[in-house]
Amino acid sequence: MRKALSGFVSKSASPLKTIMILAMALSFVVADAASSMAAKSAAIVIDAKTGKVLYSSDADGRRYPASLTKMMTLYLTFEALAKGRISKNSPVVFSANAAAEPPTKLGVKRGSSVTVETAILSMVTKSANDSATALGEMLGGNEANFARMMTAKARALGMRGTVFRNANGLPDPGQFTTARDMAMLGIALREHFPQYYGYFSQRSFLYGRQRINGHNRLLGRIKGVDGIKTGYTRASGYNLVSSVSDGDRRIVAVVMGGRSGGSRDSQMAGLINAYMPKASSSGGGVLIAKAGGGNPISALAKVFLPKHDAPTPDSKPNDDAVASLVEENAPAVEETTPVVQAKRVKTTAVATVDDVATARVAAAYAEPAAELDPVSTASVPSGWAIQVASSPKQAEAKAYLDKATKQAPSVLVDASGFTVAFDKDGVTYYRARFGGFGSKTAAWKACNALKKKKIECYAVQQ
Numbered sequence: 287m288r289k290a291l292s293g294f295v296s297k298s299a300s301p302l303k304t305i306m307i308l309a310m311a312l313s314f315v316v317a318d319a320a321s322s323m324a325a326k327s328a329a330i331v332i333d334a335k336t337g338k339v340l341y342s343s344d345a346d347g348r349r350y351p352a353s354l355t356k357m358m359t360l361y362l363t364f365e366a367l368a369k370g371r372i373s374k375n376s377p378v379v380f381s382a383n384a385a386a387e388p389p390t391k392l393g394v395k396r397g398s399s400v401t402v403e404t405a406i407l408s409m410v411t412k413s414a415n416d417s418a419t420a421l422g423e424m425l426g427g428n429e430a431n432f433a434r435m436m437t438a439k440a441r442a443l444g445m446r447g448t449v450f451r452n453a454n455g456l457p458d459p460g461q462f463t464t465a466r467d468m469a470m471l472g473i474a475l476r477e478h479f480p481q482y483y484g485y486f487s488q489r490s491f492l493y494g495r496q497r498i499n500g501h502n503r504l505l506g507r508i509k510g511v512d513g514i515k516t517g518y519t520r521a522s523g524y525n526l527v528s529s530v531s532d533g534d535r536r537i538v539a540v541v542m543g544g545r546s547g548g549s550r551d552s553q554m555a556g557l558i559n560a561y562m563p564k565a566s567s568s569g570g571g572v573l574i575a576k577a578g579g580g581n582p583i584s585a586l587a588k589v590f591l592p593k594h595d596a597p598t599p600d601s602k603p604n605d606d607a608v609a610s611l612v613e614e615n616a617p618a619v620e621e622t623t624p625v626v627q628a629k630r631v632k633t634t635a636v637a638t639v640d641d642v643a644t645a646r647v648a649a650a651y652a653e654p655a656a657e658l659d660p661v662s663t664a665s666v667p668s669g670w671a672i673q674v675a676s677s678p679k680q681a682e683a684k685a686y687l688d689k690a691t692k693q694a695p696s697v698l699v700d701a702s703g704f705t706v707a708f709d710k711d712g713v714t715y716y717r718a719r720f721g722g723f724g725s726k727t728a729a730w731k732a733c734n735a736l737k738k739k740k741i742e743c744y745a746v747q748q
Contacts, residue, residue: 327553328344328349328542328543330469331539331540332469340561340565345469347465348464354455354527356410357468357472358440360475363406363421363425366425368479368482372402378401379398380395381423384417388684388703389703390703391415392404394417400417404417404491407485410485410486411499418454419453437449437450445467448464455519486512487512502516504554509532511528511558522543523542523544524546524547525542526551535563535566539557541553541557547700670725670746672701672736673717673746678714682716686718687704687705694735694739698732700722701722703718704721
């Protein structure tokens with residue numbers, strides 16, 4: 287490729303053309319780096335009574351968690367509820383930072399509030415990014431502190447391959463996990479907080495006069511599935527953690543990096559059907575992690591899941607401690623690798639970690655350098671999308687997305703809203719689009735449904 291480019295560049299008469307060609311080449315390199323974690327899917331199935339790994343495929347490979355991140359946000363929320371620090375009716379105030387999060391979101395205005403229970407329900411069903419941020423700020427004082435609490439909790443639970451940088455799973459180059467760690471978190475949620483675990487089986491909830499439907503399509507369709515969480519960004523692919531019970535048997539299964547929501551769900555259904563019969567139907571009881579040897583949970587990379595909640599330290603981990611975690615888990619990157627700034631605009635958790643560690647992670651996991659909305663760059667789905675508006679104002683384009691989501695929630699339940707910038711006659715415009723459609727037919731069908739609700743649109747391939 288380098289030879290071809292050098293030959294082409296040498297024949298280019300214009301310096302501008304040379305610059306454009308080099309920029310294109312760099313974008314390909316960056317795109318390859320960004321998609322490296324999503325190039326291969328990962329999966330694991332664990333017997334939740336014994337800790338035995340029934341199936342594993344790249345279970346320790348580093349992945350972007352996407353909205354699976356909210357599982358840890360909910361873990362810390364349940365911890366605060368159990369310890370009486372907050373109640374289900376405590377108000378969760380939405381800061382400007384929380385209210386500005388991109389969809390999917392509950393859409394609470396700056397300064398307004400909802401109850402803790404409403405925030406929980408919006409996260410387990412709609413996967414609301416604004417609610418996750420608001421809860422994180424409430425529990426941690428600010429998003430950066432809460433991310434430190436999340437990472438500290440992950441270590442306390444034995445999740446060695448995970449670093450959290452925000453409360454909602456929106457793209458951050460320094461935030462990563464593994465399928466094994468997500469399975470452990472799924473088990474911990476059920477074992478440590480059975481009094482709150484029922485939230486994960488919620489398929490919809492009423493917010494005001496609006497019925498908000500959930501994203502987990504396996505609930506009510508696959509026997510025994512009682513949660514837990516879906517997740518998607520362009521970089522992560524389609525993720526899903528499922529807890530399943532059948533009589534005396536219980537498993538937790540994880541699929542990460544699916545190419546579409548449908549294929550991910552099909553893979554999960556196949557794993558459940560294949561490995562549920564192999565789970566233990568006797569002994570074990572609840573998943574217990576005692577200090578003594580011979581515990582079956584040692585199958586989880588010899589990491590013991592505490593029997594009870596592992597308390598979050600009262601003193602938050604400092605920046606140096608988190609920096610060492612990032613450095614410890616950072617992939618090996620050649621020193622000559624060009625560093626591309628992550629496309630996340632607002633200051634995310636642990637902004638003061640060691641610059642070298644951050645740069646190395648950013649170089650390996652940076653998103654393609656494209657003319658996309660900086661807030662949503664890594665969330666832009668590939669494949670087919672629906673465009674509903676175009677505006678010279680980005681805020682206005684986002685308003686179109688919010689309006690369409692409210693007018694047609696059932697049509698856009700699995701779609702991801704984003705904006706794409708483009709120039710015309712020296713003016714920057716923003717296209718308002720919904721992505722995540724696996725085919726042209728699916729996009730057209732959704733667009734026709736929107737038109738019936740008086741929402742103009744057209745399908746376009748990304």
